[in-house]
Amino acid sequence: MRPELRGLYAITPDMADGARLLAGVEAALAGGCRIVQYRDKVSTMPECVARARALRDLTRRYGAKLLINDDLAMAVLVDADGVHLGRDDGNLMAARALLGPTRLLGASCYADFAAAQAADAAGVDYVAFGAVYPSSTKPHAPLATPDLFSRAATLNACSCAIGGITLDNAPPLIAAGCDLLAVITDLFSAPDITARAAAYQRLFQENQP
Structure with a gap:
């Protein structure tokens, strides 16, 4: 298990204002967040590439990791620390081979433990289950139950x-x-993003394995 994969995982919101996006991510990093995923469903490709590069530089200043959502080619292009792939975003074994052993690879497994087992066999660093609670971002996703996390210990x-x-x-x-x-x-909707990030990190400190 990779030690950096514990704690708050900040996923960027869709935001037209690039400067505001970077400021929000920096606030989360200042609160102790050390893994960020750049997810952007609204910007143009040139905007996405520019923002991804800016986020890569920002996360490195804080000793944090940057993953790109759903786009392996962009992750390689901007020299990100890894990629997160959904069910229809490419072959996990091929992604693992392209990324090499040191970059991070995550996979969406929804509420499907068999998918998590397959992703694990393909060499991913983490499996993502969700939605764990009703979500405005993915309103139609099947709910993933907490027992999936205890089963994932295997x-x-x-x-x-x-x-x-x-x-x-x-x-x-x-x-x-x-x-x-x-x-x-x-x-990212919190009135104080830094304080909110720190509060999430404390939850993990209070629940050491």
């Missing part, structure tokens, strides 16, 4: 929870064995 990969996570509903997920909490809205 895998080599770490486990990640995503979907509708807040500070209030996160502790049962960590108690069930979740290694990463992927958060968008509850983090």
Whole structure:
């Protein structure tokens, strides 16, 4: 298990203002977040590449990792620390071979433990289950139950929870064995992003394995 894969996993919100996006991510990093995923469904490709490169430089200044959502080619292009792939975003074994052993590879497994086992066999670093709670980002996703995280203890990969996570509903997920909490809205809509990120990190400190 890779030691950097524990704690808050910040997923960027769709945001037209690139400067505001970078400021929000830096605030999360200042609060102790050390893994960030760049997810952008609204910007043009040139904008995405420019933002990904800016985020790569920013995360490196904080000793954090940057993953790119759903786009292996962009992850390689901008020299990101890894990529997160959904069910239809490419072959995991091919991605692992292209990324090499040191970059991070994550896979969406929804509420499907068999998919997590297959992803684990393909060499991913983490498997993501979700939505764990009703989510505005993925309103139609099947809910993933906490027992998936205890079952994931049998895998080599770490486990990640995503979907509708807040500070209030996160502790049962960590108690069930979740290694990463992927958060968008509850983090980036907080009045103080740095304080919110620090609060998430404390949840993990209070629940040491």
